[in-house]
Amino acid sequence: MTRAHRRWHWYAWLVLAPLIAAGMFAALAGRGVPPVQPAPASADARARE
Amino acid sequence: MSAGYVAVQWNPYKRRYDAFVCGAVVLYLGMFGFVGKLLFRGEHALSDEVLALRALGSCAFLMLSVVLCIGPAARLDRRLLPILYNRRHLGVATFLVAALHGALALGYYHGFGRINPLLSLLTTNTSFTSLRAFPFQLPGAAALLILFLMAATSHDFWNRNLSARLWKWLHMLVYPAYGLVVMHVALGALQAQRTWWLAALVCACAATVTTLHLVAGSRERAADRGRTSMIEADATAWLEVGRVDEIPPDRARIACAPGGERIAVFRYDGRISAISNVCAHQGGPLGEGKVVDGCVTCPWHGWQYRPADGQAPPPFTERVATFRVRVDGRRVLVDPNALPPGTPVEPAFVEESCDA
Numbered sequence: 396m397t398r399a400h401r402r403w404h405w406y407a408w409l410v411l412a413p414l415i416a417a418g419m420f421a422a423l424a425g426r427g428v429p430p431v432q433p434a435p436a437s438a439d440a441r442a443r444e
Numbered sequence: 445m446s447a448g449y450v451a452v453q454w455n456p457y458k459r460r461y462d463a464f465v466c467g468a469v470v471l472y473l474g475m476f477g478f479v480g481k482l483l484f485r486g487e488h489a490l491s492d493e494v495l496a497l498r499a500l501g502s503c504a505f506l507m508l509s510v511v512l513c514i515g516p517a518a519r520l521d522r523r524l525l526p527i528l529y530n531r532r533h534l535g536v537a538t539f540l541v542a543a544l545h546g547a548l549a550l551g552y553y554h555g556f557g558r559i560n561p562l563l564s565l566l567t568t569n570t571s572f573t574s575l576r577a578f579p580f581q582l583p584g585a586a587a588l589l590i591l592f593l594m595a596a597t598s599h600d601f602w603n604r605n606l607s608a609r610l611w612k613w614l615h616m617l618v619y620p621a622y623g624l625v626v627m628h629v630a631l632g633a634l635q636a637q638r639t640w641w642l643a644a645l646v647c648a649c650a651a652t653v654t655t656l657h658l659v660a661g662s663r664e665r666a667a668d669r670g671r672t673s674m675i676e677a678d679a680t681a682w683l684e685v686g687r688v689d690e691i692p693p694d695r696a697r698i699a700c701a702p703g704g705e706r707i708a709v710f711r712y713d714g715r716i717s718a719i720s721n722v723c724a725h726q727g728g729p730l731g732e733g734k735v736v737d738g739c740v741t742c743p744w745h746g747w748q749y750r751p752a753d754g755q756a757p758p759p760f761t762e763r764v765a766t767f768r769v770r771v772d773g774r775r776v777l778v779d780p781n782a783l784p785p786g787t788p789v790e791p792a793f794v795e796e797s798c799d800a
Contacts, residue, residue, distance in 0.1 A: 396727040398668060398705055400612060405661040407619045412654040415626050419650060422630035423643055425575035 516660030580632035701780035
């Protein structure tokens, strides 16, 4: 590879790495808390007994 | 290296490698379908189309991650070089799997309406300000377009007609494409599927790819910026390469000219010659190859050049730059000013017995 290509590789990943990391963080943080699954009806019935 | 073009440049090794890749893809898709049917049953059961979509999408993501790891991994460990030689076929296979995923998604989610599926893909969802409802299909489609361009121009015909330089730049678009694919997965699959292992798998793939590239890149950069020793003689600043016995027979030592391209200094048949380290084919590192049948042979795809004039043997016409060489005592010196490609240069003669 030429020197210019090596430099391009380096700067491309220097930019991409934090972008990917920040993107992943934002996407995972943006998911929020998973909704609580309702208890099965049979469990509700047992609890009432 | 061949005088003409063939549709697919197969040899026994590439056939075995391609058979392995095909087998691995079929096995992965089959296992995904089987496990998916086992895990999602009853009211959570997934349709065959959705299972196939997920299987193809995850397979393409894993394949692209592997393709991107091969280059830096081979730079860090030379034992992985044989995989690098077959990377192009794996890249085309990745595009085919990704294209199947894209076509299935387009048909399944946009193919039953009254408007054109492509128009539907581009216009239906415009929630660009929402992370959870972002039209994640768009970065995926953009990445697929880049992969298509790369696969369509992967043949040596395009390499020659677009020029090695433009071809290489075009194929470096795979890096932004990977960023788009990660965005596609993070805003799509990771929003719909909240299992920790899926998020961990995607993060691990992205982290491995970026870390390998950064480590290999910093090492290459350090080599380019390494300290060089210059010696003034005959009104020329000569670059000191090292001692004669530091160059193994039929191999090269790579010198980094300050601010210039790398120079491959070969020792062969009691002679020393220097040519550009950049192969005219795809920029492969000639200095990491060896002299076979009197010709420097590129380690990437076997293109050959005569060490004394940088010209490919007939009937080939490729040429690389040459450099003047001299041996001062046992020190090898190179004039870092490149001569026009194919310029014959008198080799420096050395006593082979001085190795002892």
